[in-house]
Amino acid sequence: MRVVSLVPSLTEAIAATAPGLLAGATAWCTHPADLDVERIGGTKNPDVARIVSLAPDLVVANEEENRAADLDALRGAGVSVLVTEVRTVDQAFRELDRMLTVGCGLARPDWLDRAQAAWASQSPDSAVPAVVPIWRRPWMVLGRDTFAGDVLARLGVHNVYAEHPERYPKIPLPELVTSGAELVVLPDEPYAFSASDGPEAFPGLPSALLSGRHLTWYGPSLIEAPDVLRRQLRTA
Incomplete structure (x- = not known):
């Protein structure tokens, strides 16, 4: 084939x-x-x-x-x-x-069983409200009904725009800063956020730099994604 x-x-x-x-x-x-x-x-x-x-x-x-x-x-x-x-x-x-x-x-495949087992035990006790930008100029964030949003929810991160009518809404930066979020999650794809490009826009708000592949890809990376993302979230 x-x-x-x-x-x-x-x-x-x-x-x-x-x-x-x-x-x-x-x-x-x-x-x-x-x-x-x-x-x-x-x-x-x-x-x-x-x-x-x-x-x-x-x-x-x-x-x-x-x-x-x-x-x-x-x-x-x-x-x-x-x-x-x-x-x-x-x-x-x-x-x-x-x-x-x-x-x-x-x-x-066996790897799919291992990936499913890795996520079966993810049940957070609490959730930290967060904004999750995926682009800047203009600023865009995760909204409703997204795979990455579900991944984060299973790891104890509540997307404050999870109920937005759009899946990837454009939100002005001042609104993001005053959204009530206690954390900003910055993946390195599709926009390549980094320590020097992204956190400075959210002064006083902890930032977590995440692997975009582990946050947004659905494949063998799902096996290690819970451990990788939890470790990165703890650095915020």
């Missing part, structure tokens, strides 16, 4: 399970580091003609990360497309199982 992945998380999941299946992946698919497949553009601008030329049996995608127009173009060219929807940790496990076992025809 030949599979093209349009999502870094799904690329890593397939590579960890049956790397020989991957015929192509995006330029943003950085894990595993030694992945040697045809690169077919980005998640938002894949080269549809190049994908079709690879003659894949299946293209795997995500309803949030990939554009419907590109997926429709692939289907129009006769390519089978499996689209995942991942907005909670539990949904990630279900969708990964569906992609690997139904879509790719593989046995359920």
Whole structure:
């Protein structure tokens, strides 16, 4: 079977399970580091003609990360497309199982069981109110119904914008600072927040710099994500 992945998380999941299946992946698919497949553009601008030329049996995608127009173009060219929807940790496990076992025809991998076990014991006693910027200029934050928001909730972090009508609202910085948050969570993707770029905008508010891959990717990184993120949150 030949599979093209349009999502870094799904690329890593397939590579960890049956790397020989991957015929192509995006330029943003950085894990595993030694992945040697045809690169077919980005998640938002894949080269549809190049994908079709690879003659894949299946293209795997995500309803949030990939554009419907590109997926429709692939289907129009006769390519089978499996689209995942991942907005909670539990949904990630279900969708990964569906992609690997139904879509790719593989046995359920041991790493997926280990990842599910790692998250089964996450039940915080309390929650710290926080804002979670994902971009600046303009400032954007996690809103409702996001995978990263569910990850943080399971680790004892309450997103103060979790009930916002939008999933990734633009919020002026003065409003963020006065939102009632007791913590600012700054992941290093999609915007590369760092110790010198981000915390200075929230004077007097503790900042936690998190691994974006462990916060937003759903794949083998889920195994170590609880320990990695808890350790990073404790440094705030």
